[in-house]
Every structure is written in structure tokens, then in C-alpha cells.
Amino acid sequence: MALRETPMQAESVETIYEKSKPGRRAATLPDAEVPEAPLDELIPPELLRDEPPRLPEVAEPEIVRHYNRLSRRNFDLDSGFYPLGSCTMKHNPRLNERVAALPGHARLHPAQDPKRAQGALELMWLLQRSLAEICGLPHVSLQPSAGSHGELAGLLLTRAYHADRGEERSKVLAPDTSHGTNPASVTMGGYEAVKVATDERGGVDIDDLRAKVDEDVACLMLTNPNTLGLFDENIAEIAALIHAAGGTLYYDGANLNAIMGHSRPGDMGFDIVHVNLHKSFSQPHGGGGPGAGPIAVSERIEPYLPRPQVVRREGDNGHGPFYDLDLERPKSIGRLRGFQGNFGVFVRSYAYILSLGADGLAEASETAVLNANYLKARLAEGRAGERLPVAFDRHCMHEFVLSGRPMKRELGLATLDLAKRLLDFGFHPPTVYFPLLVEEALMIEPTETETKESLDAFADAIERILTEAEDDPGVAKNAPYTTPVRRLDEVKATRKPVLRQRLE
């Protein structure tokens, strides 16, 4: 392939520090208005800094230009299809940004007296009730800052629950298809992670589970639908097995977008569920945060929820209800973070739930499942069908997993090569090499907010890449060509890490 450098590739990459010149600045600060005493009369000199940190010295126009230029070196959801499996890259409504920015939300101090923050506390309470209904569990804590934080909360809740019954258990089970956060959280929670196998239908291998369930199992962590995009049909039996052994059942809510308004984790027997507000409930991903990971729990877990908990106290003498932060929770596991949680995310997600309502949420899940199955059908045709077979051939929920094994064997093309070539076609690639049990995995989640046209275009691009590879696999192996930079040396970045700008 003839290489011609694109204008963006030809740009020289400079950091904001390299644009710095002594004497330039953007900020104008107010006058002190108070006596200009020498600093070392106010603070002992040995506690003062000798030299200010070497922050960049740049005027405002150049700051704006610098970060605008950087922004153009990102691909984003507003620019194109982003079928990243397990990440639920659905549209981020701008209404949510507008309401989150209202000063009553954005400039509200977290330590404000609850009497003077009734609107915020009511909003949190309303979101708690909405999530409880969606999850089918009676109680919700909004505190966890992310899905992984919710997982850790769930394990600490599990520990507190068992300890309260005078039990100490040491193992937590999770399927081999689970997200990496599951076992990582298990270790942080002080438990031993034990893997459960997957059966030939893509669900939990019941025999393996039965063999591993005993009195030492504290919890089973499950995603349902799982990371293969398949609903585990044996969930009732699985729940019964765990409950009979005295364990708790934890639901990793990363895939909740498949079942909103159609099925509820609480009804399946789960005790603890985390909800990724940045997945199913449209909080923008921000290039890697912020999100939030509220948890919904059953009655038996409720006493241990983190504090503070937002509560509604019914008013008397004709007064309306009062919303409060309940700190008196004697069995609580305690705080998981500062203040009340990622309130700005709660505002956005509550606005989203109001916008969609019961009917809209159910329709969103329906369309997510329709889109995934349609794209799966499109990719079962032609070359994709031969080279990229679906890992488990049944209807999927909101996502599905293909295996690049034949493509690799027959064309010499790794999943990574296909992913990189997709970049040249203007698509974000699917999640690759996950779940681990599928060789050369491609995990595809289109979400409900994509049009049929964009699904078709994606399928067409895969077909073209496979066709082109039959002629010359080198094209994909050396891709991408059109991105701001081409393939990067990740090994070097880890062997000889350069993690900050060197400054003179």
C-alpha cells in the first residue's frame, strides 16, 4: 500500500510544556485586598516551597488551540460507530449535560446542611427508587464511584453479612468469562478467587459449579447476560445452589442494558447488583471516567450498606417529607469514598431515566438486542461467516462474540490486525481478546442508539477487509494508515517507561 503521510500525521507533537515561554500567562487573579505581609511571616520558612512547580507558561489562545488540536486526535462516540463490547457506548444526550450544569447542582457544596440541599437529596432518593425498581431489589446505595467500586462494596457487604452470622468464608466464585475487575475485586476484598468453567452452550457449567460450591464459598459473582452476550438459562438453579450453601449472589451490572424492563436481577435471585450509570444510563465515558456504580441489594444485605445512606423521612404536622443523610447505621461497612458519591452523574442518569421512562427503557433494551442480533446475522453472511464464526451459535442478547481463529489460520490475520484495519474505515473496533476462553475474540456491542445503516456499513467494512486480506494480508497487518499515529510500540513504553515530560 502506497503510504502518503496525512496532514495530521505530519504535525509535530508538542506537549503544553514545550509550548511554554517564561513570562506568558493566561490567568488574571483578584487583588489580595489584604496586607501584603511577607509569606515567611505567615508560615515558617522551612515549610515553604523554594521554587514553584514548573507548570507551563502559555497564554489563553494557545491553551485553547493546544487542547482543541489534541481533541482532534481522539476518535469519539459523536463521530462514529463504537461497538466496544461490554462498554455500552450509547448516545450521550446533551440535555443531561445542561441539567447537570445548573448552578443548583454544579455549585452545591457536598457538606451543605441537608435542610438546604433538599433538591439534591430528593433527586438521589428518586434515583435510588428508580434503580431499585429496574433491578428488582428493595434498597440502593449510590455511593460506589464505578462498577469496580461497586464490586468491592459487594464483597465487603458479603463479608459483613457472613461475619454478622458468625461465619468466615474464604472463597468467591466467578466464571472464566468474567470481567477482569471481578477477580481483582475479590483479592482486594480479602477473598480467594475461584474460576468456574463455561459449558458448551456458553453458560455456567453447572457440574463444575456444583463441585466447587461448599460452606467456604462466600459469594458467586455473575454477569447475566454474560460476557458472551448470552442469558444463562440455568440462573434459577445456580441461585438455588449458592443460596443453599449460604453464599450471596452478586450481579455484575455491566450488561444490564440487555434486560431493562424485561427481566430483573432481583427476580433471578441476586442479592447485590451494581449498575454502571456510564453504560446503561448514558453518562458520557469522558475518555476514561467519570462514571458511577450504585448498588442495589436485598433485605438481608441492607443493614450493611455503606454510610451515609439517603433516606426519606415522612413529615408530620402537615410538613412535607424530609430527605436526609443517614449516618446512624450501626452495621454499615462504612464509607467507600468522600461525601455522597458522584452526584453529577446521578443528575445525568436521572434525567435519562425520566426521558425514557418505563416504556423507553424497555424499548431501549429491545432495540439493543435487535441491533446485536441483526449485526450478528449480517456477520454470519459472506466471508465474515467463514472467517469469523460466532463463538456460541444461538440468539444473543445485547452483544455477541466472534472468534478470529479461522481468519488467523487461513489468512494469517490476527484479531488485532482486523481491529487496526477497522480504524482506517472510521470505526472504533470491538473489544478484542476478551472473553479469554474464545480464541482471537471480538466482542461486539452495537447498542440501541445506532441506525441499521451504521450496522450495515460496519458489516460491509469487515467484508471488505477480509476480501482485501485474501489478496494481501499485509495491508491489515500493517494497518492503520490514516490515524494520527500508526501502530505504537507498547512494549517500549513498558520496558523503558517515560511517564512524564522532562523539564529543564
Place this chain on the structure above:
Amino acid sequence: MSRYTSATPADRAEMLAAIGVDSVADLFEQIPAPLRLSEPLALEDGLGEAEVYERLAALAARNADAEEEVCFVGAGMYDHYVPAIVDAIAQRSEFLTPYTPYQPEISQGGLQVMFEFQTAMSELTGLPVSNAGLYEGPSSVAAAGYLAMGATKRRRFVVSRGLHPHSRETLATYSVGYGAETVEVGLRDGETDGEALAAAVDAETAAVFLQSPNFLGAIERVEELGAAAKEHGALLVVACDPMTLGVLKPPGEQGADIALGEGQPLGNRLDFGGPSFGFFCAIEEQIRRMPGRIAGETDDVDGRRGFVLALQTREQHIRREKATHNICTAQALNALAAMIHLAWLGREGYRELGELLVRRTAYARERLAATPGVELLHEAPVARELAIRLGAPVEAVLAKVAAEHGIAAGYPLGREYAEYEDGLLVAITERRTRAQIDELAEALSVAIAAERQGVTA
């Protein structure tokens, strides 16, 4: 069809035909029938955009925010001015809507911001390595505990009572999980009791946790206090306020192994407590035990400069149960806001802002100390927040000052410290003018006098 989906009846028919089913309901048949909801969720039906806006605006109107009240409340989050360019840049789709930069070729903007941010945090704290951000301050403290256990193979933390109460509690919560115990060391005249600290640290201690300025606003003598940690081979973890480091000696120059803190003061809104970010910096030896994302510089195949996620073998998606932490987020958008704010302040502006805070805080302290009914809670040096005692019940005085003067006078220390039931923590930002400080002093004096009179009458 809802507002954010676009499958028309014709699209649906075509798609169902391609799938080979008659209806979407067929696809949901993999959910066992007893688990399929037969009724709609008990939520309202969807509302139009204008209606949703009005609902949320009505809720927002029932909060007393810093736009309508003069806010002297701090206690970890502060009402700083956020420059307009922060909103303009952070709201760009290209920063707002991507996922974590797993595909570096199309994520150079975000990755370079992380790299610039790491450089800034490293400069601020005086430590060589920074990650790209954690959830927020207190959970970063807990992450340091997890790191310290791994690094020292010890399970005991010695914690100053001057560490933010939320940080102490979060560390304790996490410690139950990873099996560590925490020992608290008290304060004396506002500062961590050095003798008690030295006595508490032993050969089983994994880390010593300090905060400077501490929760009462006092600047700690970190180097002196940290000597006990050094002597016993424990890590020294220092929580700090990023708005004070233009003036105060950075933790890295005082022997800290880890410096971390709440990032909200840098470019982030109050947002009733979040989202914000935590920063986390360390000495070189701890680089492979760091939690969270870290961006690193490298080259592409043609030799162009580029950035990637570095040292990913620490992380959950690779290492699973052996990961250094379970975290996935880097609070990237919040860290971007911080980076833009710091670039806007610049080297000189950042120092000037620190000096401004110190001078106004000194003025406020003097003014409040001279106010009838008010005493200083301690006389240790302060930078941007100070602690006073009120000669009347604190919550009653606060309510009066808020109702009659529209001033949120501070954070009542009695909420977290039984020994300071009469204590009030007053925070200063560049938004708090001399006139507002004078008005606060007046308002407090009037409210205290009225409360006292009410009691005697």
C-alpha cells in the same frame, strides 16, 4: 421508537427477517419465562426534553448553592473559580464521549492529556511518578494502604487524626477487606502529636498517613513526623491540597513515598461531592505497584512520537486476581479539567494563587480572632482554611448566619470530632473577598450574641 433510537417499523421488519425470527419477543425467549417481566416497570412513562429540564431545574432550585450563598465551607472541596475554557474544552465531544483509550492510534488526544497531567501532578507533589487519576481523595488514601501492604508485607497503618475523616473511614472500610488494622494518633494544638506518632509506629507498620494542611487547616511538619516511618521501614503517605502546593513545601521534598489527594479544587465543580478525581504520586520504587491508568511516551512504526497506556501488566484486565488494584477509571475528564486549569494558572499564576490564599486566610484568621464570641481553635500555621471555636451552639449560629446573611459560614467540626463540638472550619478561596470575610465576622458576632441572649433570656 424512543428519542434516542432510530429503528423504524420498516427497519425492524427487515432486521427481523435477516435474523430469521418473527418478533423481538422471540429473541427474549432465552430468558426463562418465569423471569420475564409481565408488567411494565413501575416508573413513569418518558417525558419530553422540556419537561425533563423543568423537573430537574425545580429540584436544583431547592438547593442553596454557592451561586446564591457566600460559601466558606471547605472540608475537602472548595468553591474555586473555574475558568471558562475548562467548560468549553471539556464539553467537546472528542473529550466527553470516548471510552478509555484502549486503541491508542485513535486516542492520542486523551493519552497526551494524561501524560501532561501526570507531569503536572509530579511537579506539584515533588515526586517522580504520577498515575492518570483515581476516583477521588479518600479512596486514593485506601489505595495507598493496599499498595503499602503489598510493598512491605505488613498489615498495620498508623493514621493521624488530622487526616480527613472520610479518608480515615474509607481506609478503615477497605482495611476490613484486605485484612489490615489501623491505629489512630491524636492531635495536639491542631497538629499531629509527634510523640504519640513515634510511639505508635513499629516494625509491623506498613504505612504512616498524614495530611497537610490537615483537616483543621494546620500545616504539618511532615518531615519531622515522617522520621518515625523512615526509622521502621514504613511508607510515608501524605495527603495534600493541590491548591496549596504553589507555596508549601511539596511532600516529595519532605520524605513522602506517596503523595495523593482530592483533585476537586483544580478545575472541577463542587457537584455536591463528585465526580472529581484523586491524584496519586509515588517514588520510583513503587512504579510497578501503582494503582490505575498510566500513560507513557513511545513511538509509532514510522518513528512518530505517540502515547499509550503503559505498565498495563499491573491492571485488572491483564492480571485479574493479581492486579495491583481493581480500578478501571482514570476520571479522565476531571483530570483534563485540572490540567486546563493548571495551564491557565501557569507557573506564576499558580504560585500567586497560593500566596493569595495564604494572605486572605491570615487576614480572615486575624479578623475572626478579634470577633466577640470567636476564638481560634489552634494557632498552628495555616494556608487556606482555619479552625475557630464559637461561644454559642454551632449549628444554631450557622442556621442564623445562612438565613439572615446568605452566608454558609463553614463546616461544623462537631459532625466528625466530638472533642470540637464548638468548632467551625472556615475555608478561603480566591472568590472570598475581604468584604465577604468582614461580613462573615460581623454576622458571626451578631448571631453568637443573639444565641447567647436567647439562652440567658
